[in-house]
Amino acid sequence: MAGGPASAATLADDPDLQSPRAVYDAACASCHGPDGRGAPPKQLGFDVPMPDFSDCNFATREPNPDWVAVAHEGGPVRAFSPLMPAFGDALTTAQLRQAMTHIRTFCEVDDWPRGEFNLPRPLVTTKAYPEDELVFETTVAAEGPGRVETALIYERRFGARNQFEISVPFAWREQSGPGADDDWQKGLGDIKLGLKRVLYHDLSQGTILSVSGEISLPSGDTEEGFGTDSAMIEPSLLYGQLLPHGFFLHGQFGLGIPTDGERTNDEAFLRFAAGRSIVPGQWGRVWTPMVELVGAREMVSGADAHWDLVPQFQVTLSRRQHVRLNTGLRVPVDDGGTDRDTEFMVYLLWDWFDGGLLEGWQ
Ligand code: HEC
Structure with missing residues (x-):
């Protein structure tokens, strides 16, 4: 040798x-x-x-x-x-x-966005980078009536710039109101299908831009109060920016357009995330504090915008760094009359391209 x-x-x-x-x-x-x-x-x-x-x-x-x-x-x-x-x-x-x-000279096609753009995933904002991931998300109401929402999200890259995604939600909710016993209701939410495509990426500037289109199907148990009864189309623009010293930004601007416009209004949303990846042991575990600002406004005159802040912490669990955990709180800062409660959010992420779930731990 x-x-x-x-x-x-x-x-x-x-x-x-x-x-x-x-x-x-x-x-x-x-x-x-x-x-x-x-x-x-x-x-x-x-x-x-x-x-x-x-x-x-x-x-x-x-x-x-x-x-x-x-x-x-x-x-x-x-x-x-x-x-x-x-x-x-x-x-x-x-x-x-x-x-x-x-x-780096051995790969001769420069269509492929580099892994540097695979920035830590925020809890709410969608990333611009196409991924091969399985994510298990849970949101728990931190106040008010009991509510637990989960979603299993499968993302798969194809070609240099594209990604397909399916998200299957399931939720539990404590019954409230007159005549309610102490039971919890459970039900399927609205299944989402999505496509993402990278439009532009330039590592020397640290910038990546993508478009994504999602359709949410009215699969939810609406009688039990889960999901909506109209399909919804959600186009959005995604932005990622690398900054010096491990800092980074994510941005997303999109629309929620119900296919049955009589029941629900169109909505516009804006999401930002800023964070920094820190590696205390120089080569080992990565800690990433992030904060998101998440806003939405119905597209009718007189509607108020509502804004949430989402402080959060992501950490790599496996030595391969392909299994990660993120936890945070979604706190309404200006609820625009929507009367929302603070939520606790967590996800477990497995980048399955980098190894099996049980591989790569030691
Ligand atoms: C003695 C043989 C040997 C030499 C010399 C060697 N490597 Fe490796 N390298 C390996 C083996 C074997 C693997 C695969 C390990 C695995 O998959 O478990 C590997 C894997 C890697 C990987 C990981 C790729 C991945 O899967 O993500 C990188 C990066 C790498 N080598 C870089 C280098 C660089 C840079 C040099 C020269 C400075 C170098 N290697 C010299 C044997 C070698």
């Missing part, structure tokens, strides 16, 4: 090893292959499947800092095989970034 960490011990000082290609060829190519597809198992002497850096669908979704972490600390830092050596002692972080620059 040539080119392992032992032979790399003096690489950091080698004046010839200061360009992307030179670092990659000297330190990485023996295993990852000159073309980034992985050397043949015979040459490697082990049969751990090698990543294919020329496969854009795989390579573009990983952000550089994650890959630098793997190269610096070795495979186990993200629950990969220890056969991926740690180069932290042999190469400087600047050299590892150069190796990444070369690895």
